[in-house]
Amino acid sequence: MKISHGALSFDYKDGALRRICLGEVEVIRGIAYLVRDRDWGTLVPQITRERIEPTQISYQARFESQGAALVVAVVIDFADGLSFTAKAQAEGDFETNRAGFTVLHPITGVAGAKVTVEHCDGSSRTAEFPRLIEPWQPFQDLRALTHWLGGWQITCRMEGDAFEMEDQRQWGDASYKTYVRPLARPWPYQIADGARFDQAVRLSWQVAETVAPPLPSTSASGVFPQTALVITAEEARRAVERPGDLELVKPQRLLCHFDATRHGLAELRAFSVLQAVYDAAYDLELIARCDGDLDAEFSGHAKNLAASGLQVASIMVCPSVDRQSTPPGSAWPPCPPLTDVYKAARKAFPDVCLGGGMVSFFPELNRKRPPVASLDFVSHGLCPIVHDASDHAVIQTLEAVPHITASARAIIGQRPYRLGPSTLAMRQNPYGARTIPNPEGARLCMTDDDPRHRGDFGAAYTVGLAAAVVGSGVQVWTPAGLYGPRGVMDWTGQSYPIARILAELAARAGAEVEAEVVPHVFARLSFADAKITTNLASYVRTELA
Template sequence: MKTRQELYGTEQPPVSNQPFLRSPWSFSYQTGALRHIKINGSEAIRGISFLVRDRDWGTLDPVLENEKILQTASALSISYDAVFHNQDARLDVRITIVVKPDCLTVTVKGRASGAFETNRAGFTVLHPICDVAGHNVTVDHSDGTREETTFPDFIEPWQPFVDITALTHRVNDLSVTCQFQGDTFEMEDQRQWGDASFKTYNRPLAKPWPYKIEDGSVLEQSVCLTWSACDKAPSILKKSSILEANFPEMALVMTPDDAERLAKNPSDLAAIKPQRLLCHFDTVLGHTSAQFQAFAKAQAAFPKVRFDLELICKCDPDPRPELYALAGEMQAASFNPASVLVCPSVDRQSTPPGSDWPDCPPLERVHEAASLAFVGVVRGGGMVSFFPELNRKRPPVHLLDFVSHGLCPIVHAADDISVMETLETIPHITRSMRAIIGETPYRIGPATLAMRQNPYGERTIPNPHDQRICMTDDDPRHRGDFAAAYVIGLATVLAPAEIAVWTPAALYGHRGVVADKGQWPIVRALKCLASLAGQPVFSAECADGLAQLWVGKTRLTANLMSDQNGPLAPFEWRLEKHRG
């Protein structure tokens, strides 16, 4: 049996899940939260939790105390105290969960000691996406009106529903209602960030944040689930798709400092043998000529590898002078990228609903200028952050040769199950992206466990103790078997989407492939996946905790679970070569 360090890259144990069955309800209880709430064995709600966010949208970890679990003939009751600390203030809450045959209710009552700063403090309810996206839902509003509508099919960039007091949807032959009290609730389509859920949360994003819960103020909220029998919803026929995709080329991302290091240590690339290197160039950092020169040194050492330039530019109202100057410096350095992706620096930060857009010339003007500056070079656009930013500020596809965005599975949740569940969402992202860009070549990356840069705050979250935390730039699981299984799962869900290039790792650093000592498990998986570039994809499926990918003559099977899954140990993967 492998150690935690080997499996997860950390000694921190996985979060424990305590299963409860109280007919007709069943769910897992995880550190005060309810997960995978089922009625008669069918999932109705993905999760209910009380969350507190700091000013960078990081999740504050509470101290849980005085937990009591009481089961009687008529009900199950779970209650506990949670204490949240932020700077010199604290928020003390008492949460009670009561489960009866006809309803499941979660309530909270709390009080602030000191002026408690937060971006959000309240219940979050997650609806699953399977058999929910594109299906009917009834939305009740605070003015008493009722809206008959559907959950979004393609990913919605803005809140699909606001001012929510209740949501009712079907689960097989049941009608399930979720009622909210204590604040104004609205929904966002969390598939944008990779989460396998539609999230309903309190306090509209249009209101100012961060805000303060003043000293002595009382917070009270409740969520109540009820159900009733109804006619079974008509099934929606899903079109079977014939795979006609080839497996994408692989890139590794690197900075100018990384390029200098690579030029001195050319054997570092041999472990993976990627087809491309993604060169991250940031004009805001200055020393632009030196950045180009660093990439030119690496390119001279690897003339057969294609170098792609990810160009972060300042973008004055007239972007032409800046881009012309950069093109001249690039030529002077003898750096010849195979492609150039131009992204305004301000677009690295997210613009949430209700916020003012930062000053930036229209993207049409930016990319028209790029076409004049980088003549004869394949040019791309999109976002160097994630899909939500692209979905909210869509690129002028007609001016571009390719479109790109990144992925990160730890924006909202960082436990092992949630991270693997993000793979369920990737087909929703790629399908929604195709609705935007059509047949334009599509690139993904960087797509790493840890976050390269935080679009939702002033920084990524430090992780000195190797924990599982959201929005960190250093996830210890990258160094364990977990990452190898995850990246095979990611390759599996991306394979049918006709991705041209994917960037699943950096060359160096916390998200890299070159370890200070030994070799991380992800390296062997990436080397195998890199070798598949350009080969036909015959089948690709993630189901029942397994990722199964058949490309060319190679079959890969990865266990995405922390338990034995058939012949595969936790996070183990196997390769089979077929003749013919």
């Protein structure tokens, strides 16, 4: 629902505000009261007593988890400025990682721009929103932020506790996120039965010098990367029985997932058998144990690889513990220095192209930066449903992709760069003990099964991602698996719309391409022999010409 009052307008849905605009300028991307469980899953509230009046919205939100509940009375007043207040009370001892307000600042026209930061003790200073992605919180102990955009001066005041900001572009979100309760405090934590607490976010604004809002368009040119599909040993065995399945897309490369904490010679042999059926470059994604003698471990991997018969084009090594994120204020898990890990891997595989980085996402790479001199390439993945799984938010992540690739380039320099797996649904959750089940097929954060991947939305998002990657120098991208909820087809061989798109893109690896992304409007890839255009507003049409 779009609501307007004077120069102010915003979208209201499910108790949250999105696209808060003054005139035509989006000055705040969103304000929401969110509650996270111990795995950082977002609890979906039951909203009752909702009233929408000319200058006020009110409702009650009930968040339930593990037999307890947090009940929150909300009032959003926009008669003069905008005030979003929440009064919460626990029913039972309520466990949570975070309960309270989140404020999102947009990135277009804001990244690198001036901001006045007011701290909880009343002191203030002038700073800048980070241009390259910050691995840790750029601003802490926050009470208010004042920024300038499109001819407006906007102040966002936050009450009820200490807030801090994280650079959400790390996860693909097109925003800087200011949230309540510093991560340095313990989590999960309990809100005692009957405990009450209040919070508020208040926006005020005034006209500043007139500045035209920036055009939210990204264009770039370059060479289109090779396309890879990620496969498991189980998928390899199925593909041997159905060799035509890989011919549907004809990827140049297959990324073979091998977890040394669970897999062994049998899994390597499954990939080797497939190699006899389908000709491609086989890259091994090696999740290494790294919990003992490194030379002994990697020599064992080399022995098994030789025994399997699998001929690999490259090996990407990631210590098992690095699959999980280490948030600010948390202790890093035991792990040998990465220089030692890669040295042992190089010794065991002296003639193989050796890669490193993270099998998870850019935040983990940004926070634990690899010794790039030890590597032949660096890789990380993407997932657009870490924080917000709505259609609008997923498409917004395309704005952040050039920020991610530019920040990765600042870390790895001219080392070859690979991106992926980068799938709509999450294959493994670095921020909790599990991915979130999704039996009802909802728009759900951190789920391993997002139904949109199997439809036109998944095809549209993939075209947008392909366009957003152009110009980054990425040499290989891995936008899907072969089968299942993140694949190009189901287990019976029924293909999804994404398969047709990837077949066209894979056929043009190494070709010159011009790309343009206009957020929420369209994405276009222009090759010498074809144009691929997708509608990012309704996701219903992807055209090949």
